[in-house]
Amino acid sequence: MKFTTASFKSAKQKGNKITMLTAYDYSTACLEDEAGVDAILVGDSLGMVMLGYENTLSVTMEDMIHHSAAVARGAKNAFVVTDMPFMSYQTSVYDAVKNAGRLIKEGYADAVKLEGGVKFAEHIRAIVDASIPVMGHIGMTPQSVNAFGGFKVQGKSIADAKQVIADAKAVQEAGAFAVVIECVPALLAKYISNELTIPVIGIGAGAGCDGQVLVYQDMLGMYSDFTPKFAKKFEDVGTSMKNGFKYYFEEVKSGRFPAAEHTFKIDDEVMEKITEE
Ligand code: KIV
Numbered sequence: 001m002k003f004t005t006a007s008f009k010s011a012k013q014k015g016n017k018i019t020m021l022t023a024y025d026y027s028t029a030c031l032e033d034e035a036g037v038d039a040i041l042v043g044d045s046l047g048m049v050m051l052g053y054e055n056t057l058s059v060t061m062e063d064m065i066h067h068s069a070a071v072a073r074g075a076k077n078a079f080v081v082t083d084m085p086f087m088s089y090q091t092s093v094y095d096a097v098k099n100a101g102r103l104i105k106e107g108y109a110d111a112v113k114l115e116g117g118v119k120f121a122e123h124i125r126a127i128v129d130a131s132i133p134v135m136g137h138i139g140m141t142p143q144s145v146n147a148f149g150g151f152k153v154q155g156k157s158i159a160d161a162k163q164v165i166a167d168a169k170a171v172q173e174a175g176a177f178a179v180v181i182e183c184v185p186a187l188l189a190k191y192i193s194n195e196l197t198i199p200v201i202g203i204g205a206g207a208g209c210d211g212q213v214l215v216y217q218d219m220l221g222m223y224s225d226f227t228p229k230f231a232k233k234f235e236d237v238g239t240s241m242k243n244g245f246k247y248y249f250e251e252v253k254s255g256r257f258p259a260a261e262h263t264f265k266i267d268d269e270v271m272e273k274i275t276e277e
Pocket of ligand 1: 022043
């Protein structure tokens with residue numbers, strides 16, 4: 001059955017943990033969907049893990065639409081949330097609604113996600129008023145990497161913790177159906193999860209959240225440029241892929257691939273006629 005915004009609500013009420021993973025293409029979305037993952041995030045992390053940028057700031061609306069549509073084709077049951085890229089909503093409430101609409105109409109997303117709390121509450125409200133579900137994102141928001149001076153844990157001082165709490169409440173009051181909280185101390189994230197009525201999905205925020213999200217390349221050992229402390233490696237797919245590439249290299253060089261079973265046949269008669277001429 002398709003996971004919906006109503007499923008997010010009922011999971012929170014029943015205390016069922018919500019599972020979310022990133023995906024950026026059709027075949028990965030199919031695998032995650034078949035594995036039973038509740039929601040797929042087409043994160044702007046694609047700028048780093050798919051496109052090789054050092055942060056998410058260069059990702060465009062066209063990038064997000066392209067990858068979102070591919071994921072949506074593979075996600076039969078999983079709920080698809082697509083990130084609004086840097087400068088697609090910060091510039092004005094009008095831009096926020098217009099670009100959220102494009103991610104739904106052209107990217108076939110079920111919902112959009114944007115970073116920021118109190119400062120972007122008006123933008124969230126306007127998108128929700130246009131009947132587009134919004135997931136918030138607070139704490140360490142990667143689009144503010146330059147303002148933060150790096151990818152740093154947020155909410156450790158009294159003032160910073162109060163700001164994260166205010167952001168969480170602002171996102172909920174603006175009408176978001178869920179919120180991602182990234183890189184904050186576990187006890188703070190647990191407190192916020194208990195305070196909010198909407199589900200809080202943690203990443204680097206401990207076990208007290210209502211759900212978890214990870215970048216799939218991190219949890220499968222496929223991306224080594226930057227490995228955050230919270231990224232548990234559930235499988236070492238990176239090593240398996242590298243081994244597969246090496247076996248291919250060796251078999252092509254030695255002539256063992258392709259073998260007879262990978263080869264198409266032609267009647268001897270036809271070959272004879274061709275070589276006679
Ligand atoms: O872009 C992304 O993958 C994200 C997650 C880190 C939550 O926003």
